Amino acid sequence: MYNSIVLVKQVPDTSNISGQVMKEDGTVNRAKLPAIFNYEDRVALELALQVKDRFGGTITVVTMGPPRASDVLRECLFMGANNAYLITDRKFAGADTLATSFVLAEAIKRIGNYDFVFAGRQAIDGDTAQVGPQTAEKLGIPQITYAEAILDVRDRTARVRRKIEGGYEILDATLPVLLTVVKDAVTPRPVSAKRLMAYKGAKSLLELEKLVEGNSLLYIDKLVHEYQGRSLYIPTLTADDLQIDLARCGIKGSPTKVYQVDSVVLGGAGPTRIENTGAGISSLIDDLLEDKILG
Amino acid sequence: MANFFVDNPDIEFHFKRCDLKEVVSQIEGGYTQSRDYPYAPVNYEDAMENYRRVLEVIGDLAANNISPRAASVDIDGATLLNGKVEYAAGTRDNLRELGQADLHGMILPRAYGGLHFPFTIYMMAVECISRADASLMNIFGLQDIGETIHKFGSQDQRNEFLPKFCTGEYTGAMALTEPDAGSDLQAVKLHAYQNDRGQWFLRGVKRFITNGNAEVLLVLARSEPGTRDGRGLSLFVCHGDATVKVRRIEHKLGIHGSPTCELQFNDTPAQLVGSRKFGLIKYVLDLMYRARMGVSAQSLGISQAAFEEALKYARARRQFGRPISEIPVVSNMLIEMRVMLEANRSLFYSAAKCVDDKEMLEFAIERLKEEKKPFGDENVRLKELTKVANILTPLTKYILSEAANKITYDALQIHGGTGYMKEFRVERLTRDARITNIYEGTSQLQIVAASGGVINDVLGEFFAGMERKDRRGSLTTLSNHLKEIRVLFLESLRYVLDKKDDAFQDVAARDLVDLYGYLYIGYLLLEEAEQEPRKVFIANRYIVNALASARKNAEGIRSETFGDLLHAEEILLTKK
Numbered sequence: 028m029y030n031s032i033v034l035v036k037q038v039p040d041t042s043n044i045s046g047q048v049m050k051e052d053g054t055v056n057r058a059k060l061p062a063i064f065n066y067e068d069r070v071a072l073e074l075a076l077q078v079k080d081r082f083g084g085t086i087t088v089v090t091m092g093p094p095r096a097s098d099v100l101r102e103c104l105f106m107g108a109n110n111a112y113l114i115t116d117r118k119f120a121g122a123d124t125l126a127t128s129f130v131l132a133e134a135i136k137r138i139g140n141y142d143f144v145f146a147g148r149q150a151i152d153g154d155t156a157q158v159g160p161q162t163a164e165k166l167g168i169p170q171i172t173y174a175e176a177i178l179d180v181r182d183r184t185a186r187v188r189r190k191i192e193g194g195y196e197i198l199d200a201t202l203p204v205l206l207t208v209v210k211d212a213v214t215p216r217p218v219s220a221k222r223l224m225a226y227k228g229a230k231s232l233l234e235l236e237k238l239v240e241g242n243s244l245l246y247i248d249k250l251v252h253e254y255q256g257r258s259l260y261i262p263t264l265t266a267d268d269l270q271i272d273l274a275r276c277g278i279k280g281s282p283t284k285v286y287q288v289d290s291v292v293l294g295g296a297g298p299t300r301i302e303n304t305g306a307g308i309s310s311l312i313d314d315l316l317e318d319k320i321l322g
Numbered sequence: 323m324a325n326f327f328v329d330n331p332d333i334e335f336h337f338k339r340c341d342l343k344e345v346v347s348q349i350e351g352g353y354t355q356s357r358d359y360p361y362a363p364v365n366y367e368d369a370m371e372n373y374r375r376v377l378e379v380i381g382d383l384a385a386n387n388i389s390p391r392a393a394s395v396d397i398d399g400a401t402l403l404n405g406k407v408e409y410a411a412g413t414r415d416n417l418r419e420l421g422q423a424d425l426h427g428m429i430l431p432r433a434y435g436g437l438h439f440p441f442t443i444y445m446m447a448v449e450c451i452s453r454a455d456a457s458l459m460n461i462f463g464l465q466d467i468g469e470t471i472h473k474f475g476s477q478d479q480r481n482e483f484l485p486k487f488c489t490g491e492y493t494g495a496m497a498l499t500e501p502d503a504g505s506d507l508q509a510v511k512l513h514a515y516q517n518d519r520g521q522w523f524l525r526g527v528k529r530f531i532t533n534g535n536a537e538v539l540l541v542l543a544r545s546e547p548g549t550r551d552g553r554g555l556s557l558f559v560c561h562g563d564a565t566v567k568v569r570r571i572e573h574k575l576g577i578h579g580s581p582t583c584e585l586q587f588n589d590t591p592a593q594l595v596g597s598r599k600f601g602l603i604k605y606v607l608d609l610m611y612r613a614r615m616g617v618s619a620q621s622l623g624i625s626q627a628a629f630e631e632a633l634k635y636a637r638a639r640r641q642f643g644r645p646i647s648e649i650p651v652v653s654n655m656l657i658e659m660r661v662m663l664e665a666n667r668s669l670f671y672s673a674a675k676c677v678d679d680k681e682m683l684e685f686a687i688e689r690l691k692e693e694k695k696p697f698g699d700e701n702v703r704l705k706e707l708t709k710v711a712n713i714l715t716p717l718t719k720y721i722l723s724e725a726a727n728k729i730t731y732d733a734l735q736i737h738g739g740t741g742y743m744k745e746f747r748v749e750r751l752t753r754d755a756r757i758t759n760i761y762e763g764t765s766q767l768q769i770v771a772a773s774g775g776v777i778n779d780v781l782g783e784f785f786a787g788m789e790r791k792d793r794r795g796s797l798t799t800l801s802n803h804l805k806e807i808r809v810l811f812l813e814s815l816r817y818v819l820d821k822k823d824d825a826f827q828d829v830a831a832r833d834l835v836d837l838y839g840y841l842y843i844g845y846l847l848l849e850e851a852e853q854e855p856r857k858v859f860i861a862n863r864y865i866v867n868a869l870a871s872a873r874k875n876a877e878g879i880r881s882e883t884f885g886d887l888l889h890a891e892e893i894l895l896t897k898k
Contacts, residue, residue: 216422217422218379219423219424220376220423220424222361223361223376224362224372225361257360258360
């Protein structure tokens, strides 16, 4: 039995970017884009589900984001996750990868009892691929990035195949370990109809608070209790809940400043033909030396 | 992201419109199952929400997983290697994912692992799946085999077979057809015999068996030696074990993903389903309601896919300086296809609802019998509904499968020369459509099946009620057209009956069934037009066109177009 925590993120659907979506300063107007489940995180969840199918254990998914990010958590429950946590607080807004990984690591410590932490390689909105590795650093556990497959888990060691340029390598790591997963590792399973029907009403604390706001007959504590009883409660963790150093959270804890975003179109000059003769090859070597590719 | 349920406003229109309150409350028996099954609904609204959400999952799988694999499934096809049938790789992926999504037991009860959805909702799923890959319907759409075991099998048989149908470990096949028993199932010969301990065995050959490699087979066999007709046939269930040999699989024009098998039963151990001698006359006939609807759903799915392809191509293809969709002749073809598609969908979901209502009453009566309560009222209603289902299911199969051929034909035509090439999806759709008006009963047989009710004017009261309704604005004209079609139908019927000539009546049946179809669909569309302004266009085009066709049908009968049947041999140059 191995327990997994999976880090997931709701991201703007950048495959549908149209003219109105880009702001003049080059940033993305998120409100104009549909929010989707970051695909590589879905792959990470599938890998976790396969560990669960093979060895047993539980899966807890965690996301940090605005209240509507609980959509992604519900989707995880439909696919087979056992528990879900929403980490949300205005104080977490504007976080770069440093601040994000700090909060995630604190939340993981709070949840505890895990053998694996899975994360997608990167999210399609930031493309940094830093949050997974930074989280592992802060947890003080080994990490294997670009994981493709878990070949075996024996005692307290996982054997993992990771993708490298032009091939792969196989690594052993002691548990607990954090893996970031590449998109072609496995194909995520579809949601289960039965789980969808069972968990469609799952709600986070914030969503329950919204219900209470509009109805004076409802009391939040009772409602939370009722949802917990039906396994439909998505616990919410805020800065207060985690009792963490606010200077390391959100925009305050984020040294990264975006200076400028440019749309760069890479152009090529077309193919060059090199004759397979001594003269042709020596001219190619000269060109490469001149471009500082060799030497 | 593409989704074959969400991106099809017409299917959603029918979803919103269908009133399944009675059916669902019967299925859910007072909505108490949520105590044992967290996925059971707590009330009707919750049930509808469940159905919608699950159809969205199916629409997503259909559009993004199944449809992209359809071309490779068509090219690879199912194969037979060393006596074992292998599905195409894409088919295997499709079945695995449908299993992961818990969709193999949509209509079976939860006690066996099913979702226990109404038949209508299952049909919406089959439509979406067929639009993605028609050949997958021949496996996914066979869930009513489990339903037949559930309805007529023993409790032991239910426990033995149904849970594995629901997980997808078992697929099913209906082994009815034989080399000499196709349309004429009364001629089935496959031999069923018992040893002295009462164990049944099957021996003989079945042909053209869809998914004949299945783990579980329902087999129609002759259990009463010396008999020659349908009353000597019983229904059996058996495992597709080593005694069932797949002798060959057919090389077909279309639906390549679906293995069509010739089976040899070599003393295969089998279990009797229900009672002896009721195999054809009760169980197969019951199964046929759902099987016809399955093929109708397949036809509708193919039609939808073909229409989408035609529209997409016509808008992208430019000739004479504009997209060809703007050329009146082409846009007229597109409108014709669209109207046919929507008219067919209205007929289809009306028939599906009728099957749902009928099955609901059957279960209600079973329950009342068990509780030793009176069921007279239910029985009267069931008899009426059975008559209607006996018309609507063959009518739907006939109209939708013929339309699938017409729509794919026109869709290919709109593609021009390009459509004739293998690279375009419409080529596959055209081939896949061609089987729909042949299997599960040819169109000619569907007409025979429907014509009994048509000649007895079973829907007469329904039409009379519709005629009495006040219609607003332009719908009055359409209502008058339908009244005229009704007159043409009654005159034609009278003409045929007065003639007292069986051969003439058999051939005229097609015109009569056509006329009946115009009336039924016409009124469905008129009702929809009352509620939804856009549907006025659909109703208008359909009914105006139906009136013109009806005049032709009626004229054909009155002028005895086929009065020359007597001279067939001379005309066909076959007279000696």
